Amino acid sequence: MVYGYYPGCSSHGTAKEYDISTKKVCERLGLKLEEVRDWNCCGASPAHATSEELALALPFRNLVLAEKQGLDSIMSTCSACYNRLKVAHETLKKAPEILNRMSEIVGEPYNKTLKVIHFLDLISKEFGVEKIKESVVKPLTGLKAVSYYGCLLTRPPKLVSIDPDGENPTIMEEIIEALGAESPYWSHKTECCGASFALDRTDIVLRLSNEILKAARFADADCIIVACPLCFANLDMRQSQIASKYGINYSLPVLFISELMGVAIGMGNKELGIDKHIVSAKNLLKEKDLI
Amino acid sequence: MIYQLNADVRNFGKTISKLSDVDIYTCYQCGKCTAGCPIVMEMSHTPNQIMRLIQLGLKEEVLNSLTPWLCAACETCTTRCPKGVDIAKIMDTLRILARKEGYQSKEPNVVKFNDIFLNCIKDKGRLQETHLAMVYNLKTKQFFKDADIGRKLFMKGKISLSSDKIKGTDAMKSIFERSRAFLGKGE
Numbered sequence: 001m002v003y004g005y006y007p008g009c010s011s012h013g014t015a016k017e018y019d020i021s022t023k024k025v026c027e028r029l030g031l032k033l034e035e036v037r038d039w040n041c042c043g044a045s046p047a048h049a050t051s052e053e054l055a056l057a058l059p060f061r062n063l064v065l066a067e068k069q070g071l072d073s074i075m076s077t078c079s080a081c082y083n084r085l086k087v088a089h090e091t092l093k094k095a096p097e098i099l100n101r102m103s104e105i106v107g108e109p110y111n112k113t114l115k116v117i118h119f120l121d122l123i124s125k126e127f128g129v130e131k132i133k134e135s136v137v138k139p140l141t142g143l144k145a146v147s148y149y150g151c152l153l154t155r156p157p158k159l160v161s162i163d164p165d166g167e168n169p170t171i172m173e174e175i176i177e178a179l180g181a182e183s184p185y186w187s188h189k190t191e192c193c194g195a196s197f198a199l200d201r202t203d204i205v206l207r208l209s210n211e212i213l214k215a216a217r218f219a220d221a222d223c224i225i226v227a228c229p230l231c232f233a234n235l236d237m238r239q240s241q242i243a244s245k246y247g248i249n250y251s252l253p254v255l256f257i258s259e260l261m262g263v264a265i266g267m268g269n270k271e272l273g274i275d276k277h278i279v280s281a282k283n284l285l286k287e288k289d290l291i
Numbered sequence: 292m293i294y295q296l297n298a299d300v301r302n303f304g305k306t307i308s309k310l311s312d313v314d315i316y317t318c319y320q321c322g323k324c325t326a327g328c329p330i331v332m333e334m335s336h337t338p339n340q341i342m343r344l345i346q347l348g349l350k351e352e353v354l355n356s357l358t359p360w361l362c363a364a365c366e367t368c369t370t371r372c373p374k375g376v377d378i379a380k381i382m383d384t385l386r387i388l389a390r391k392e393g394y395q396s397k398e399p400n401v402v403k404f405n406d407i408f409l410n411c412i413k414d415k416g417r418l419q420e421t422h423l424a425m426v427y428n429l430k431t432k433q434f435f436k437d438a439d440i441g442r443k444l445f446m447k448g449k450i451s452l453s454s455d456k457i458k459g460t461d462a463m464k465s466i467f468e469r470s471r472a473f474l475g476k477g478e
Contacts, residue, residue: 013420014449038457040416045364046405047412049386051472058412061462105469106462155366156377166370192329192365199427200404201333201361202437208329237440276447278440 003122004071004114005033006062006085008078008229009041014237015078015229017273021258022077022119024272028265029127029135036066036074042084045196056098057105059088063116064108073115075122077258079228080195082118083152086160089116118153119258120162120227124171132178137266139180143288145260146186146221147172148212150231154190166190172257176225179264186219188212195230202241209234210242213250222284223253225260232256237278253281263290300348307345311384317374318342324368324378334358335397338368338378345381359385360398390473400431406477413467413474416457421450430477 003026011019026033043058062085066074076082092099093112103109117125123132149169157166167190176183191212194205212235216224226232236254243249255274259281262272269291274281285291308315318339325337335357336344344353362382369379389396396402407426411418428436444450457463467474 009418009455010420012417012455013451014444016449038416038459040457040459040463041412041418043412044408044418046408048364048383050390050405050409050474051387051470052383054409054467054470054472055383057466057470061459061466105466107465151363151365151367155370156379157370192363192367194329194363196363197401199424199437200400201398204330204333204361204363237444240439276449278443278447 001126002032002034002071003117003126004066004069004074005035006039006066006074006076006081007035008076008081010078010229010233014233015256017276018077018229018232018256018258020273021256021262024267025258025261025265026122028262028267029131031122031127033075034069034071036062036071037069038065042081044080044084047084053101053105055084056088056091056102059085060092060102060110061106061108063089063114064106064110066114067111068108072113073117075117075119077119077227078230079118079150079152080230082116083160086116089114090159118162118227120153120171120175123175123257123261129174129178132175132261136179136264138264138290140176140260140264140288140290141180143181143290144220144222145176145181145183145225145255146216146219146223147176147183147189148216148224148226148231148235149190150195150226150228151190151192153227172225172227175257176260179260181260183225184219184221186215186221188215191215193231193234195234198230198234202238205234206238206242206245209238210246210248213239213242213252214248216252217250221252222288223255223281225255225257227257239279251279253277253279253284255281303348303350303353304345307381307384307388310388311377311380313377313380315342315345315376315381318346318376319374321373323371323373327367327371329365329367330361330363334361338362338382341385342376342378342381353385354389354392354394355397356385357397358382359389360396360401387473402475403427403430403477406475409467409472409474410477413463414460415454416460416463417455419451419455421452426477
C-alpha cells in the first residue's frame with residue numbers, strides 16, 4: 001500500500017532528521033511513501049489566528065492535490081500540519097456550505113476521500129505494534145524514554161486525536177515498548193511547549209520547555225521522544241538558553257520517534273540524521289550499547 | 292468599576308457566538324479553562340474572565356485585552372470544558388475581529404510574527420524558517436536574537452538560504468486574496 005506523505009516546512013530546515021529518518025524507517029518496513037507534489041504550508045497558528053477562511057483554504061489545497069494525485073491517504077509527521085489538515089478535512093465533511101466556499105477559494109473540488117493520518121497512526125494502526133516487535137534487531141533494553149505528545153496531536157480530541165484518550169494518550173509508549181525500551185508514565189506528556197511563540201515570546205517558550213525538561217528529569221528519563229518538529233525545536237535547540245536563564249543544564253537528548261525506531265531496527269546514527277541534534281544523543285546511545 | 296447593562300449587552304455576545312459558531316452563553320464560570328491554561332500568568336484577563344466579559348457585552352474591554360494575543364492555541368481549555376465550549380476558537384475569533392475593527396494588539400510582536408509568516412507563504416507557498424527568523428529580527432530590531440542557536444544550526448546543516456518555492460505560487464496569491472485575510476506587512 002502507498003501512503004501520501006506531507007513533509008511540512010520544518011522537514012526542510014530544523015527537522016531535517018525527522019524527514020530523513022521517517023523515509024528510511026518506512027522504506028525498511030516496506031511502507032511506501034509518495035510525497036504530495038507541490039504541497040504548500042498548512043498555515044499553522046498564524047493562519048487560524050488571522051483568518052478563518054485562510055486557515056481552511058491552505059490545508060484544503062494540499063488535500064485537493066493529494067486526491068488528484070490518486071492517493072487515498074495523507075500522512076504528516078508534524079503535529080501542527082496533521083492538526084490543520086485533519087481539522088480542515090473534518091470541518092469540510094460536516095459542513096457542505098464551507099466545502100463549497102473552499103472549492104471556490106482554491107478553485108478545485110474536494111471529494112473527501114482521503115484518510116488524514118499522523119506518522120504515529122501509520123506505525124501503530126496501519127503497520128501494527130506486533131509487527132514492529134518482529135522488526136527489531138537491536139532491542140533498546142535499559143533505555144528509559146518518556147513520550148512527549150504536546151498539544152496538537154491529541155487536542156481537541158473530538159476532531160484530531162490519534163489516541164482515544166486525549167488527556168492520557170499511550171500510543172507512543174506502546175511503540176517505544178515494542179522497541180524494547182521502557183516508557184514510564186510522567187506528568188508533562190501533553191503539556192504545551194509554547195511552540196507558536198517560538199520567536200515572538202521566546203520567554204514563554206523557555207519557561208514552558210524548562211518545566212517539561214524538569215519533569216522528564218524528575219521521571220528519571222534518559223531522553224524525551226517527540227513526534228513533532230516544533231516540540232523538538234523547543235526542547236532540543238533551546239536547552240542552552242534554558243540553562244543560562246534557569247541555571248539548570250539538563251543536557252537531555254530529545255529524539256524523534258522515527259529515529260528511535262531506526263536505531264532499534266538496526267540503522268546507524270548518521271544514516272538517521274541523529275548527528276544533527278544540538279544536544280547530542282551519541283553518548284547516551286553508546287552507553288546503552290546501541291551504536 | 293461599575294458595569295451598566297443596556298440593550299446592546301447581548302449584541303456583542305451574539306456576534307461572537309455567531310462568528311465562532313460557539314454558544315458563549317453556556318459558560319457557567321467553573322474556571323477549568325483557566326486552571327489548565329499554560330500561559331494564564333502572562334494574561335491580563337483569565338480565559339473564564341474573557342468568557343464572562345463577552346457574556347456581559349463588554350466589547351471594548353475584551354477587544355483591548357492582552358489575553359487573546361497570548362493564547363498559544365494549545366486547546367487545553369477546549370478539551371477540558373465541561374460544557375463543550377470551544378474557548379480556543381473564541382480566542383481566534385477575538386483576534387480576527389480585533390484586527391478587522393482596527394484595535395491595536397497589546398502584543399504587537401505576535402501580530403508582526405503572524406504577518407511575516409503568512410507573507411512568506413503567500414510569496415513562496417512554503418515557510419522558510421531562516422527567512423522568517425531573519426525578517427522577524429530585522430523588523431523588531433532584535434538583530435542578534437537567537438544568534439547563538441543560528442550558529443549551531445548552521446554547523447548542523449539546518450540553515451538553508453536557497454529558496455523553497457512551490458510551482459503553484461499563483462494559486463497561493465489567489466487563495467490569499469479570496470480568503471479576505473486582514474494581513475499587514477509585518478511592520
